[in-house]
Amino acid sequence: xxxxxxxxxxxxxxxxxxxxxxxxxxxxxxxxxxxxxxxxxxxxxxxxxxxxxxxxxxxxxxxxxxxxxxxxxxxxxxxxxxxxxxxxxxxxxxxxxxxxxxxxxxxxxxxxxxxxxxxxxxxxxxxxxxxxxxxxxxxxxxxxxxxxxxxxxxxxxxxxxxxxxxxxxxxxxxxxxxxxxxxxxxxxxxxxxxxxxxxxxxxxxxxxxxxxxxxxxxxxxxxxxxxxxxxxxxxxxxxxxxxxxxxxxxxxxxxxxxxxxxxxxxxxxxxxxxxxxxxxxxxxxxxxxxxxxxxxxxxxxxxxxxxxxxxxxxxxx
Numbered sequence: 001x002x003x004x005x006x007x008x009x010x011x012x013x014x015x016x017x018x019x020x021x022x023x024x025x026x027x028x029x030x031x032x033x034x035x036x037x038x039x040x041x042x043x044x045x046x047x048x049x050x051x052x053x054x055x056x057x058x059x060x061x062x063x064x065x066x067x068x069x070x071x072x073x074x075x076x077x078x079x080x081x082x083x084x085x086x087x088x089x090x091x092x093x094x095x096x097x098x099x100x101x102x103x104x105x106x107x108x109x110x111x112x113x114x115x116x117x118x119x120x121x122x123x124x125x126x127x128x129x130x131x132x133x134x135x136x137x138x139x140x141x142x143x144x145x146x147x148x149x150x151x152x153x154x155x156x157x158x159x160x161x162x163x164x165x166x167x168x169x170x171x172x173x174x175x176x177x178x179x180x181x182x183x184x185x186x187x188x189x190x191x192x193x194x195x196x197x198x199x200x201x202x203x204x205x206x207x208x209x210x211x212x213x214x215x216x217x218x219x220x221x222x223x224x225x226x227x228x229x230x231x232x233x234x235x236x237x238x239x240x241x242x243x244x245x246x247x248x249x250x251x252x253x254x255x256x257x258x259x260x261x262x263x264x265x266x267x268x269x270x271x272x273x274x275x276x277x278x279x280x281x282x283x284x285x286x287x288x289x290x291x292x293x294x295x296x297x298x299x300x301x302x303x304x305x306x307x308x309x310x311x312x313x314x315x316x317x
Contacts, residue, residue, distance in 0.1 A: 047069070047099070050109040051287060053287060054126070061151060081231070089112050099154070100124070102125045122161060139206045139229075148177075151176060180296050183299065184303055192213070198217060200256070203271070220253075224238035224241075231262075257281075
């Protein structure tokens, strides 16, 4: 009997925690199945997202009232090295709403915006929105808090551009928020509940925000991760530190997160060393994989991979 009571109390505590996080993320107004709002006008807002992760969210939010062009989407290329072309310039020039990441991630887009100076064009700079500097870790889409802030800003901008369809955008906003919670934000809370404090490593700074959200202890040398993200050679000392962590096996690192779009001989060596020491490897990407998936399905897939790796190591202890 005592065991049953304890189990019920544990579930209640977990539910309270989940609701608290849900509310803090701004996702407390879940849509009902009967909620239906038709498009009120024939307006279609022309939107350009510098990257497909922001484009996916804008497309889901705008629904029938947006036409979204996502520029950086190649799963086989490093977005840090992207170079624009005349088609990008035309798309951005003709857009009513442009979404850029900032923090040095898409300077080519800022160059086009500055050169064209399209009248009445709305620009959403995620870096400025989340109050980060131009030198900050640019992988903002890996933070559920920044994603929530960005989706809210997209919603406000679309309403400002097309106020006649505000009720439609409100419905889309509620549906998207619920989907984000159910697909991946809730999964991050569950990982934190079960694996908070577990040591993990990453070849790149892309994982920093997700590690923070899931409560995992990211122990790989910051200098190594930052250098790889910027396309530079990491300091020799950071390489040696990383190798020591991996050679410690499960006692030092329970999983290695590997950025599949910033592959170098050094990161390949780190990946091989992890495999030699029976450390599970989870591949993550900079852009949505596969490119036709939704943002939240992509995030959910990566989180499932992370959960499975942590579970496997827990069982192997």
